[in-house]
Amino acid sequence: METRTPLKSLNSDTRTYVIFINKSSRRARAWWLDFKGKPVSYGDISPNGTLRMNTFLTHPWVFRVTENGAKLLANRQEVYYPTLSENKDIITVNITTPVYSLRECCLMVIRRLVKRRDLNRLEIPEMLKHDLVTVPDLSKELEIMNS
Known part of the structure; x- marks a missing residue:
């Protein structure tokens, strides 16, 4: 049986650095999921805009269209978990529109x-x-x- 990672931040042990780039044509709202799994807004990212973030490996992020709450993807994932950056490099995360039905x-x-x-x-x-x-x-x- 597969164990799922809970949709909440687990700890703040391993720091990583990301830059979210909104490649969609809509304003994207960045949501960090706190330690209880509650979404916390980190503001909106304009089309082609960026949001630089110091975050942690076990801190999940989700993105929604600001105007209507529609899902967006982060590096093709509905929920983005940061990865470890090598040599303190910033990891690029592309926010894109999924193929809606x-x-x-x-x-x-x-x-x-x-x-x-x-x-x-x-x-x-x-x-x-x-x-x-x-x-x-x-x-x-x-x-x-x-x-």
Whole structure:
């Protein structure tokens, strides 16, 4: 049976240095997961912008689109665990957009174009209306990933 690494910071023993580079076309919010697994915002990174960070090997990071909470990837991973930098070199971490499903893309576009109060007026299945009012929630996503 495979043991999972808990989605929280474990210790601050081994320091490492990273630079997060936002390669997506959207503002990216950087979230550090604290020692209880709670997300702590480290601010937004503009498209093509950077965030330099002194962090530790057991400190996980996640990234979301600032405007809508959609997932972003860090070095192609949903959760980024820093690696050891050799010779105190800074490790480059690329923040990119994943390939969203057609459904996810449509939900994002409709949320952007239709006011929340008008969603019930749409002639679409109730299940889709429910999905439209249920916006991404990082804390809930982390709970699911930890279970």
